[in-house]
Structures are given as C-alpha cells and as structure tokens.
Amino acid sequence: MSGVAAPASRSLNMIQAINEALDVMLARDPDVVVFGEDVGYFGGVFRATSGLQKAHGKTRVFDTPITECGIIGVAVGMGAYGLRPVPEIQFADYIYPALDQLVSEAARLRYRSAGDFTAPITVRSPFGGGIFGGQTHSQSPEGIFTHCSGLKTVIPATPYDAKGLLIAAIEDNDPVIFFEPKRIYNGPFDGHYDRPAKSWAGHPDAHVPEGHYRVELGKARTVRQGEAVTILCYGTMVHVVANTVAELGVDAEIVDLRTLLPLDIDSIEASVKKTGRCLIVHEATRTSGFGAELSALVQERCFYHLEAPIERVTGFDTPYPHSLEWAYFPGPVRIGAALTKIMKE
DSSP: OOSSOOOTTOBOOHHHHHHHHHHHHHHHOTTEEEEETTOSSSOOTTSTTTTHHHHHOTTTEEEOOSOHHHHHHHHHHHHHHTOEEEEEOSSGGGOGGGHHIIIIIITTHHHHTTTSOOOOOEEEEEEOOSSOOOTTSOOOOHHHHHTSTTOEEEOOOSHHHHHHHHHHHHHSSSOEEEEEEGGGSSSOOOSOTTSOOOOOTTOGGGBOOSSOOOOOTTOOEEEEOOSSEEEEEOTHHHHHHHHHHHHHTOOEEEEEOSEEESOOHHHHHHHHHHHSOEEEEEEEESTTOHHHHHHHHHHHHHGGGOSSOOEEEEEOSSSOOSTTHHHHSOOHHHHHHHHHHHHHO
C-alpha cells in the first residue's frame, strides 16, 4: 500500500482499504488511471488517494479542475479508448452536473455501439450523512442511479468489502457508481451519537488480505442469521441495524445488499421466505428511495410467506437538515419502533 500505512495485523479502516485497492489496480493494470479534484498531490479530501501519485506518477494519478461534468466526460472518452478510468467525485452531492454524461453517455455506450465500445468506468464518491456536512455534503442519491439502465451501483459496508468490491468494479466492463459511506470511513457506527467513535481496529470485517482479491458484484452478505424478521440494509445502516438488533435482543436476519444493481434478489427472497417478515432500512429519502423497489420485489416474490406488512425506516422527504441531522439519520429509536410494530403482527 503506497500512501496509508497499515499495521502488521492487516486490520485496516475503510480509507486504507480503498487506498490499497487503487494501489493494487494501478500496479496490476497499466490502463487504470485515477483522477479528480485534489486526488493527486493532496491525496483526496479524505486521504483515500494519499501517496498514489508519488507511487505511480502524475500521468496515472492526477488532479482535475472543479468540473464534474468534465471529469466524467473525460472518463467516458478514456473508457471508449480502452483505459479503465477511476474518477472521484469529491462528494456525492456534487455529482449532479455529471448526470448527463453518466446517464446519456456512459450507461448507453455499450448498447448504442452494439458492443463495439464499453465504458469501464468506476466513479468513486463519498456519500451519506453523519459528519455534520450540511445539505451539500450529506446526500444519498443512490436511487437516481439504480433507476438508470446500464449503470451498476455498489455500496460497501466494511473495509474487507470496500477493497474487494472496488477491485471488482474497476475490472468490470460496465460503468459502476461506487458510493463510499463516509460515516464509517474510520470505524463502524452504532447509531448512538453520544458514544465515543469506534475504530475498525480488531473488527473481524477489517482484516483485509494483501494483494488482489475480488468480492463479486451482485452477491449480498448475511451479516447475522435469524428466524423472526429479515432486515435489508446497506452502507452505514448495516452497523446501526446490527447494534440495534443486539441491544433489543431481536432474532433478526440482517442482509447487507453490498450492490444495489446488480441486486442479489435470490438471497433476499430466501431470507424473507424463511422469516416471514421484512424491514428495510436506508438513510436516503423515503419517496422513490431504493427501499420502495425492495419492498415491491419482496411483495411480488414473497407475498404468501409474509406474516406482516413490509416496513421501511428511511430518511425524511426533506432537504438534508444540518441542524437536525441525527433526527433525520435512521437510528436505534426509529428502527426499534419499526421492529416492535412488525413483530406484533
């Protein structure tokens, strides 16, 4: 790993794991290039690209002007030419000027060229709340991209998955939106804001192998086996849900989706049919959030196995409120209330 030192135990935080994935792919594949605002000399606002320019040179890791549309437009051209660009959008909130390039160009290139050209682009971006970033540094826009055919959407919840999924995304021949939950960059979050921040050190999912390995896109992870209710979640919410379930003593099966598209619907279906109940948790807004699609899929496939209505705990249908961030962010109180309701049915 080039820029962020890893202890001998190989217990990494998510930033270190992402840095190492980029380092591995830059060394392994000469077609991989990393670029974006401040990613080169400075090493990124969260230091996820620290040391990479020094290790691989200014033609492989470089800074760009503040122009998200231009960054992704350049990436589309690079991909069509045969490179594997990994552009960074500094915060997911800044990705909207690049939507036309992503939706109209990257997502459609394979189809409109009848397979002659592809867009093997991996767009990295920190997303979600939890750091008092306000309205322009805290949004969760994953639902926009899951709506767009031709794009894949990946959201890791652990350092192990962050490295393996990022490598798999870079090696994929289709464009991938790789959202990084910045609330858990440095440690898992249990949802209690009055408690000291946790560290990834010693966490079982923070033991990251050296070198190259892949976590397959489209395969969910069962975080916890259970019989009473299935909880579908991803990103930061995986840890908030796990801690809430442990505190309440609920016999819940927790499924970390890992990738929203492609979606591991078979694992979801098997879990819900086993438990007969389903709770969906995400921090994006409720209306047209990805939880609505999950709810529809579960209803279509598992209707006769359901013992209670499907419940959702999400962010609210408002702009992200800086001063009320902790109320907006799904936490133990709202998740616990939903579990109590669904278990009574």
